[in-house]
Amino acid sequence: MNWRVQVAVHTPAHAALGDLLSYVAPAAVPAGTLVRVPLGRREVLGVAWQSQPMGEADAAMELKPVGAALDALAPLGEAWRDLVAFAARYYQRSLGEIALSALPPQLRDLSSVQLTRRLKRQGGPVADTPEADAAAGALPVSPEQADALQRIAAEPGPFLLFGSTGSGKTEVYLQAVATLLARAPEAQALVMVPEINLTPQLEARFRERFEARFGAGAVVSLHSGMTNPQRLASWLAAHAGTARIVLGTRMAVFASMPGLALIVVDEEHDPSYKQQEGARYSARDLAVWRGRREGAKVILGSATPSLESWHQSRPAEPGDPGGRYLRLAMPSRIGAGALPAVRLVDMRLQPSKTVLSGVLLDAIGQRIARGEQSMVFLNRRGYAPVLACGDCDWKSECPHCSAYRVFHKIDRTLRCHHCGFTERVPRACPACGNPDIAPVGRGTEQLEEHLGTLFAAVTRPDGSPVRIARIDADSTKKQGALAAQLAAVHAGEVDVLVGTQMIAKGHDFRRITLVAAVNPDGALFSSDFRAPERLFSLLMQSAGRAGRDAAYLAAQGSTAEMWLQTHHTDHALFAALRRHDYPAFAAGELAQRSAAQMPPFAFQALLRADARTQAAAQAFLQAASAAAEALEGGAQVVRYPAVPLTIQRVANVERAQMLLESHSRAALQRLLAQWQPVLHALRRTPEGKGVIRWLIDVDPQQI
Secondary structure: OOEEEEEEEOOOOOOOOOOOEEEEEOOOOOOOOEEEEEEOOEEEEEEEEEEEEOOHHHHOOOOOEOOOEOOOOOOOOHHHHHHHHHHHHHOOOOHHHHHHHOOOHHHHHOOHHHHHHHHHHHOOOOOOOOOOOOOOOOOOOOHHHHHHHHHHHHOOOOEEEEEOOOOOHHHHHHHHHHHHHHHOOOOEEEEEOOOHHHHHHHHHHHHHHHHHHHOHHHEEEEOOOOOHHHHHHHHHHHHHOOOOEEEEOHHHHHOOOOOEEEEEEEOOOOHHHEOOOOOOOEHHHHHHHHHHHHOOEEEEEEOOOOHHHHHHOOOOEOOEOOOOOEEEEEOOOOOOOOOOEEEEEEHHHOOOOOOOOHHHHHHHHHHHHOOOEEEEEOOOOOOEOEEEEOOOOOEOEOOOOOOEOEEEOOOOEEEOOOOOOEEEOOOOOOOOOOOOEEEEOOOHHHHHHHHHHHOOOOEOOOOOEOOEEEEOOOOOOOOOHHHHHHHHHHOOOOOEEEEOHHHOOOOOOOOEEEEEEOOOHHHHHOOOOOHHHHHHHHHHHHHOOOOOOHHHHHHHOOOOEEEEEEOOOOOHHHHHHHOOOHHHHHHHHHHHHHHHOOOOOOEEEEEEEEEOOHHHHHHHHHHHHHHHOOOOOHHHOEEOOOEEEEEEEEOOEEEEEEEEEEOOHHHHHHHHHHHHHHHHHHOOOHHHOOEEEEEEEEOOOOO
């Protein structure tokens, strides 16, 4: 008897082929088995989803046969398949796209024989060392940490661990993982961080704590910065259960972990957890869903939680049953002094074109004289955001995007940060020939140069010159560059550290006693309603880099400070920041969002169209909006007019978007599900002519 096998394969996003393709096999193929199947003229990797005997009705179908099955690998479990199916359904993507994107790329190229050899090299399960103490290496905990750990052990969660910077959240993660792994020999834990550069330091702490007990292969990393063989080895170890702890970025939420019992999402507020290309999923939200499906506990940790998570952790009140999360508060710092004093510098009182105020420079100079470190934060890389001619108003626009190319002085280039188009800086204005073209605005390169000039005559306590370093996406391109620069900061080989938001997140700098934000005002009046939330979070995280070692501060006779240069010293955001009062800030923001019926009090999705012309993109969106009117539940979803994106042209492609909003998540999901075939059909009408691609972004983080 032949069997009809339904297989998930990675089909083109707009092929409209359906979620599962049918193939024929001489025997049933267990669900979750990786198989090779023909697709067009290629043979591709797929995941067998279900098998059923072929009946008379199927006999007339000309189905292609299933190729080799990679049966040396245990099938992907039902819980993993449920996660993939939910993600595909909720985020409006094909099942095969989510499933195959979740697998390591190298797996697609291995034959059954090659995979068998690889698995033999991988080794067997890691044996627990019974004589090793489960609490080995654990640090003493504060009453706040002890209470959090007790409640995590006793209650189902999910938990929002609301701990100030330096409060010891990582130690809570470590001890929660240790307790869990000691309880069950097959248990696994998934620990997620928002960015790749935070993985090595966390991995070092977990290896130090757990390798003595579980062996060298018990802790693995999983992120896009690894080589394909490294990713495959980590994924196989997690899938086999030999890796007890998986550390990773957002992609790790799809790791196959048959013994998953705990998920930690560190810095859960970070927008990096939302994928911005392809399948636009939120790893944080999927982690919560996965924990509920698999019975795993979930800990979301942050000093500045997302407003969605904060709202979900609100306590019950009369008339309000409260949120689904349990809030655990840890307001005190461990081994650190008080939170930094926040000092505002009113730039309206400074001379025109002042970059760094005199009082701030004096404060940095005092730190240098005492041998302490300072951090100066500017969230704009490059030397200057634009190069301009004063005679004819020429500016360094990108010919392919509706944006300016950034001037990078270090290699004398103009570089578009959107499409990557790069040219050498012209000797004169291309429009009028004026040789006097000049940078406008400032980036981290210029700030580094400016500080070098200002402190050129200053010496350190040992008489050596001041050492200034810059950490941003440009200075850390080479392999190992970031690790080397961070090591230099930790070793005290840097006096002033200049950087973008890369240096504001998660790093444990023990000698930094001053942090300064040079120009934070841009986000105060942004059209993006999430901009104030992100700014507050970024500034709080930045402030948290200062004064993390109370013993060092006492020995130096110093205090930790956060300096803000602003033209809006009376803004409510800065008032809350001075008090380090996240709850007050969150209450104000949530009140505004409630009044405006914005998330988390409403649910949103974006339909985006990329086309050759802006008119074609908007025509497609308008036709899509008209078609949605006739769909069931269309009246429950508000569709706003189509508009160009803020940067409407990138790489010669025009971009437009339409916002959808509803008070009911279910109503929005019903409409989106019905809309998919309509949008596919619309591509083949005159309104779809000129449209290159379209996509749906559910719960968008950038509007």
